[in-house]
Amino acid sequence: MTFRRPRLTPYVFLAPALVLLAVFVVYPIIAVIGYSFTDFDIVRPPVPVGLANYEKLLNDPTFWLSIQHSFVYLLVTPILIILSIGLAIIVNRAMRGIHIFRALYFVPAVSGSIAIGLAWTWLFDRNGFINSVLLSWGLIQTPVQWLANPSMVLPIAMLLTIWAGIGYYSVIFLAGLQNIPEELYDAARIDGCNTLQKHRYVSIPGLRPQITFVAVISSLAALKVFDEIYVLTGRTGGILDSGVTIVFYLWKQAFVLGHAGYASAIAMALLAITLVFSIINVRFLERGDAEA
Amino acid sequence: MTAATETTTIDTPLSRPAPRPRTVRRIRWRRIGSNAGWYAVLVAIAVFTVFPFAWMFLTSLKGPADPLTSVPPQFLPTDPTLAAYERVLKALPIPSFFVNSVIVSVTTSILNVLVASLAAYPLAKMRFAGRSAIFYALLATLIVPAQLTFIPSFVLAVNTFHYYDTLRALIFPALVSAFNIFLLRQAFRGVPNDLLDAARVDGAGEFRIWAQIMMPIVRPSLAAVAIFTFVTSWNDFLWPSLMLHTREGMTLPVGLAALQGFFSADFRSIAAGVTITVVPILLFFIAAQRYFVRGLAGAVKG
Numbered sequence: 001m002t003f004r005r006p007r008l009t010p011y012v013f014l015a016p017a018l019v020l021l022a023v024f025v026v027y028p029i030i031a032v033i034g035y036s037f038t039d040f041d042i043v044r045p046p047v048p049v050g051l052a053n054y055e056k057l058l059n060d061p062t063f064w065l066s067i068q069h070s071f072v073y074l075l076v077t078p079i080l081i082i083l084s085i086g087l088a089i090i091v092n093r094a095m096r097g098i099h100i101f102r103a104l105y106f107v108p109a110v111s112g113s114i115a116i117g118l119a120w121t122w123l124f125d126r127n128g129f130i131n132s133v134l135l136s137w138g139l140i141q142t143p144v145q146w147l148a149n150p151s152m153v154l155p156i157a158m159l160l161t162i163w164a165g166i167g168y169y170s171v172i173f174l175a176g177l178q179n180i181p182e183e184l185y186d187a188a189r190i191d192g193c194n195t196l197q198k199h200r201y202v203s204i205p206g207l208r209p210q211i212t213f214v215a216v217i218s219s220l221a222a223l224k225v226f227d228e229i230y231v232l233t234g235r236t237g238g239i240l241d242s243g244v245t246i247v248f249y250l251w252k253q254a255f256v257l258g259h260a261g262y263a264s265a266i267a268m269a270l271l272a273i274t275l276v277f278s279i280i281n282v283r284f285l286e287r288g289d290a291e292a
Numbered sequence: 293m294t295a296a297t298e299t300t301t302i303d304t305p306l307s308r309p310a311p312r313p314r315t316v317r318r319i320r321w322r323r324i325g326s327n328a329g330w331y332a333v334l335v336a337i338a339v340f341t342v343f344p345f346a347w348m349f350l351t352s353l354k355g356p357a358d359p360l361t362s363v364p365p366q367f368l369p370t371d372p373t374l375a376a377y378e379r380v381l382k383a384l385p386i387p388s389f390f391v392n393s394v395i396v397s398v399t400t401s402i403l404n405v406l407v408a409s410l411a412a413y414p415l416a417k418m419r420f421a422g423r424s425a426i427f428y429a430l431l432a433t434l435i436v437p438a439q440l441t442f443i444p445s446f447v448l449a450v451n452t453f454h455y456y457d458t459l460r461a462l463i464f465p466a467l468v469s470a471f472n473i474f475l476l477r478q479a480f481r482g483v484p485n486d487l488l489d490a491a492r493v494d495g496a497g498e499f500r501i502w503a504q505i506m507m508p509i510v511r512p513s514l515a516a517v518a519i520f521t522f523v524t525s526w527n528d529f530l531w532p533s534l535m536l537h538t539r540e541g542m543t544l545p546v547g548l549a550a551l552q553g554f555f556s557a558d559f560r561s562i563a564a565g566v567t568i569t570v571v572p573i574l575l576f577f578i579a580a581q582r583y584f585v586r587g588l589a590g591a592v593k594g
Binding site for chain 1: 327330331333334337338340341342344345347348351360361362363364365407408410411413414415418420421423426430433435436437438439440441442443444445446447448450464465467468470473498502523526527529530534544545548549551552553556559562563565566569570573574576577578581584585588
């Protein structure tokens, strides 16, 4: 049991964190709500315009396209979960040198999005490795302009996100797998489960907290994707805005075009989407707890 | 239970096999033989994850006699040269980028952990009015995307704090992380209350308990959180790209993105630049590897 302490002490401990959060998180959120009702270019003082930004938003095809792209991007979440669990199962065995492989798989996660984005830009360049291989195998006759092709930008960016994320998320799943008691697998074996069924009926339910966690953080990350798009499209967002996601559009409106008021309205849309998402995630989480 | 105590055991049975008698060793070798298939799978996945970096590195070494593009692809340079590195280092102040990145990441990770561990202690071990309100408020800030705050933060940086185009603009907003507060609160909760009560009976104040009892016990968690914060800060791009304008003042990711514009079609130079910037963080990762596992695994014990 903890003692009762003088009243002020806990607040003194909390003060630095709370002050910083107030200045760098709470205030900006309130301010951006305010800016969304103004005409604002970041430099000159904002001028109130009522709901004009929101009206513009509703009739802006690029905005809707960016939302559509961000939702498509969410497809990386289930793919990442499946592949990362698979990788975690593969590396969850006592083999010599296994920790070296685990480390290698983690490399993309620490290398930084700009560096790996540039590496991929070069792979998918017109003169890049992918075209060289496909040409030499005779699968294509002329080099493909991968990143200049509107239908390819988003899939390549998603592939990059998946490639970079598998090693990272599999570490989380690996830790989860190692917390599942061995007896459960023994019991499954006695009940006649094969390897696949063992993972289906023991590993997957046992990984439930990790699955929820990875679903939440990887989908929030997918909604916020920016760096990959920025590098792969050479900061343009792609031909015909084919790679523009909601955060990219926010950035472009605010910091390239100087429409910070309008961008604040986009930020509100992002906030709304994130909140809805988090509520869904919390529901999901609670259901998981009830079942466990 | 803390992240540390749960996960430190992961690698030990595998990485440090005890010396064994000869017969056992023979059996182990046979097992390795039957594992050949698994090794093939592991190597294939490793090639898949490492290849883009390897290709970058090989490209950066290719000389004028090596075609950048050929069918089939040419892997090894026949005319290796460091000319691309020379070009990059001449064109961009990469050593300055590096120093700037070190300053920002080191300062951010140390101060962030300090702030987080201070906040985590009362949340883990004290009862006071508003504790759950503060806790849920912190939880709420976790789901708000940082990009949402960039416009007001930009205005603050220019008009209020006057740190636009300085490294302070990167450090100050990164000093607090609700996520790190959670991780450390989790670690602190694993410290037995008896220990704290004993210290209180001996007349120790709360700050002394925090500094001399709590902090040393959770040191592995502190290290894990600090290292994660370091890497996040090292690789951070969007906000730094908004704040840093002067070339000499840029961090590595921002400078690297500038490189793309600078050498648009010269992939040898871009490859050299990427190689130069990736190597330090990879070395850091190799040195601190175990903490990554610890930090990531600890994150889920909610």
